[in-house]
Amino acid sequence: MLPITLGIDDRLTAFQIFLASLAFLVVAPDALAAPRKPLTDSEVLERLPQRAADPVARELGELRAAAASASTNPVPAARLAQAYFDLALARGDPRYVGYAEAVVARFGEPMPAGLRQVRGLLRQYRHDFDGALADFAAVVAADPELAEAHAWRAAIFLVRADYGAAEQECVHLERLGRKGLAGGCRGLALAYGGQLDAAARILQKTLESSTDPGNRLWLLTRLGEVAAWSGKPALAERHFRDALRLGRDDVYLLAAWGDFLLDSGRNDEVLKDLAGWEAADSLLLRLAEAEAKLGRSNASRLAQALADRFAAARARGDDTHMAEEARFRLRLRKDVGAALRLAVDNYRVQREPRDARVLLEAAIAAGDAAAARPVRDWLESSGFEDAVLRRLGQESALGIRR
Amino acid sequence: MKWRGWLIALFLLLSPPVLAHKASDSYLMLDVQGREITGQWDIALRDIDFALGLDVDGNGEITWGELRARHAGIDAWALGRLALDRGGACELQVADHLVDSHTDGAYAVLKLAGRCPSSAGELKLNYRLLFDLDGLHRGLLRLGLDGVTQTAVLAPDRSEQRFAAGEVSRLAQFGQYLVEGIWHIWIGFDHILFLLSLLLPAVLVHEARRWRGVASFRVALVEVLWVVTAFTVAHSITLSLAALGLIELPSRLVEAAIAASVVLAAANNLKPLVERRRWLVAFCFGLIHGFGFASVLAELGLPQETLVLSLLGFNLGVEIGQLAIVAVFLPVAYLLRNTPFYRRGVFVGGSLATLAIALVWFVERAFDLKLISG
Structure with a gap:
């Protein structure tokens, strides 16, 4: 984690802030806009993500x-x-x-x-x-x-919503006797394929026989997501908290936990649990959404930072952030047209439940029933059981602008 | 330091910058005019540290001292990974070292200067910075080649790129300067205030020490046309003379004189000295404003090969910008001309406010002080 909270924390008194601001203004008067020449050799320009001795x-x-x-x-x-x-x-x-x-x-x-x-x-x-x-x-x-390569192949097939091919990879893993990988593979395939209860059982069983903290973190995160989709928030929270208690940095876990909190309207907790993670784009997005829901003035600053990052990614020809940018355009910028275009493009590449959700939300906001048709088709063919997605799917079919 | 800068500094201090984790980019801005190269290359300190090791004391912090001590090594490393070719290999040097911030942290800024063997023909650029260490590194290039700007993303599989020169679309160039002209009258508050000060009384007549509304729209329109045309003709003359390098005036003098012109125009509304021949005032002071536009144009840089066309485009842009202001102002002012709101509030109040602002500008510019403006 970058030490981005360098200046201020709660313990600073107003006087210290005043002194710090004086020092800042004296040391770095034009630090912010244009290229400049530092005045003293001792001025710290950059903090590295880690020291050599870490x-x-x-x-x-x-x-x-x-x-x-x-x-x-x-x-x-x-x-x-x-x-x-x-x-x-x-x-x-x-x-x-x-x-x-x-x-x-x-x-x-x-x-x-x-x-x-x-x-x-x-x-x-x-x-x-x-x-x-x-x-x-x-x-x-x-x-x-x-054998992990089979698991990765399965993960890619799942992203593409090709559940038959994913299932084949799980079978390979079972034949190779890799129980842990096979359990994760099958559990996820079942979940995305719509059988949440069966998925939770397999993931839970795999968790019980797994000791590696990295694997446990992954399984607990997925169990949390499955429980949330099944409409069991208390169980989901228990899984997420167990995963967080492992004390390992994991952006995916924090993003899933942040989404769970946002969906439950627990915006304050998003700010608390994701604090200090602004450097990761996906977590900055969750933080900005929570700030916006709370009506904080900081929301616009975070949203601007996100906009800058998406622009910077585009400048270097990077188009791997479409799902998150769609969500950003929809929820923070209320730019429905751009959000829908991004969500549609993203769904051509990635078709996981969260990709489906942002497309449904954007299509509903735009009153464009046709745009969400691929997601409705997927919901029908997979039988995916998440109540939120099912409701959004029905709403999107109406094609009425909200 | 300007007050706006203080506010921004304080704001940023109270809310520390939101630094990003992003893939590595360097920002390479090059301007090649004939043989001459100038430019700037921003490279992230984190990247330099990864390649060369900057954090000598291992405390996880990079200071200006640590960076400064390695400037020679950094220059050799960076310049060894960038090659320009125009009729042969171009020489490139680092003229100065600065620092700057981007969304993901601090950057070393290398100011570049150099020379190519040939002043014409295509430019070949080969970029290999960090590619051996970071497969996702990209060089984001903005290249001005003989006045035409092009951009490119430099990647491991696109490390050598060629840029054709001399294919300036004249129409595009003209359009670009036209837009600049419009833009600069809109953000040039001193020009707008001067023009408005002259236009405010156009819907009024001063008779027997009193102001009353003009009888017809036509009267107001004719007055406005005289004023705007005179202003235009005058500043076109001086703008062209200055842009072609025939006359040069110190910019502080010009800026102060522009402020003075706004002061006088506003004061004339409050205590009329010149009533009938306002176009003459517009003409005389327009000459001064033309020098002001010229300094803007000098910052933009005029491409030698399309000099006249660009100048014409810029001038026309200024006119269009002016006419847009007039088109909004005149109908509204005409409709309101007989109301106390216009006479007292807009005409007297507006002129007073303009006078005050312009006086501050004048003092600031004439005596090189910073009072309010940012």
């Missing part, structure tokens, strides 16, 4: 050194790239994805299976789903021990 930095340093000392050996390189990728997901910081990309890119074709697996992860992160599926397929063909 455990994460030390571990990365060791992996980097190992990869560097055997630059043609793919094993330490794959380990380093995987560590970067994990850190990117934990902190929501895409720079680490770029570092992993560069490590992988040093090796040519044919790529060894371990490294190719990481490349698959990176490709799915960039929404190059076809490329990722091909990489994962090659990985399991070359080394059946790398």
Whole structure:
């Protein structure tokens, strides 16, 4: 996490704030707009995400050194790239994805299976789903021990709402005797396919036999989502809290927990539990929504920061934020037309329940029944049981502008 | 420091900046005019630290001192990963080092200067910064090539790009300067206030020490046309002379004189000295305002190859901007001309307010002080 709360916290007195502002104005009069020349050598320009002595930095340093000392050996390189990728997901910081990309890119074709697996992860992160599926397929063909590739293939098929293909991958995992992965795979496939009770049972059973904290966090997060879809908020909260109690950074968990709180109208708790996570776009979105619902003046500042980030992403040709930008346009900017366009485009690429939801909401706001037809078709064919989505689906069919 | 700056600084201090986690970008702005290259390259400190290691004391903070000590190394590293070619390899140097902030934190700013072997032809650019360390790094390029701006995203698979020169669409250039002209009259409050001060009495006649409304719209329209035309002709003359480099005046003098013209125009409404030949006033002071427009145009930069066309576009833009103001002002003023609201509130009150503001401007500009304006 970036130390973005650098200036102020509750403990500062008004006098300290006054002194700090004087110092700030003296030290950095035009710090904010244009290029400038700092006045003193001691002025701190940037705080790095970690110090060299921090455990994460030390571990990365060791992996980097190992990869560097055997630059043609793919094993330490794959380990380093995987560590970067994990850190990117934990902190929501895409720079680490770029570092992993560069490590992988040093090796040519044919790529060894371990490294190719990481490349698959990176490709799915960039929404190059076809490329990722091909990489994962090659990985399991070359080394059946790398069964995780089946799980990733299943995840991509689920994102594309291709439940039959996902089911096939789960079957592979069962045949390989990978019970934990198979349980997660099957549980998620059942949930997205609409059978929430059966999904919860399998995920719960898998959780009971799992000891790895990373796996437990993932299973608990998914259990929380499934419980929320099933209309069991108390159970969902218990799962989410169990996951949070593991004390591991995980942006996906915090986003799911934030959505749960937002849906329950518990906006204050969003601000409390996601505090300090503004650097991650997806969490900034949840924070901005909570501030807006509370009518806080800070909401417009956060919304502007989000707008800047979407603009910056577009400037570099990055279109992986469509679902979140659609939600931003709809809920914070009330720009229904842009929201619907983004939601429709996003649904062509990603078809998870949250993608379905933003498309339904945008279509209802725009009074455009036709735009939401793919989601209604999915609701019908999958039998997805979430009451909120079912209600939105019916409402969207009316095509009346709200 | 200006008061607006203080407010922004205080606001930002009370709410710390919302820094982003974003993929790495550098911002490369280059301006190539013939042989000459100027430019600016913003590179994130975090990226430089990842490539070269800036945090010498390992405390997780990068200070100006730590950065400054590594400037030579940073220059060699960055310039070794950027190549420009125009009729042969261009020389490139770092002329100055600054810092700036973007959405994800602090950046080193390298001011660039250089020279190419040829003053014409395509420009080839090769960019490889950080690609060996960060596969998602992108260089966001804004290139002005002989006055035409182009943008590009530089990526590992698009690290070398070619930019064609000399294909200036004359119409596009004309349109661009037209829009700039409109824009600059709208944001130039001193020009607008001067014009309005002259226009306010156009719907009134001063007789026997009293103001009354004009008899017909035609009378007001004719008066306005005289004033606007005279102002236009005058500032077109000086704008062209200054833009072509035939006359040059110190900008402080020009700015102060513009403020003085607003003072006098407003004062004339309160205690009329010039009543009938207001167009003459508009003409004389219009000459001064033309120099003001010229300084704006100088900041924009006039492309040599389409000089006259761009100048014409800018001038026409200023006219269109003016006419838009007149088109809104005149009908409303005409309808209200016999009301006390217009005579007292708008005419007298407006002139008084204008006078006050313009006086402050004048003092600020003449004596180089900062009182209120930001």
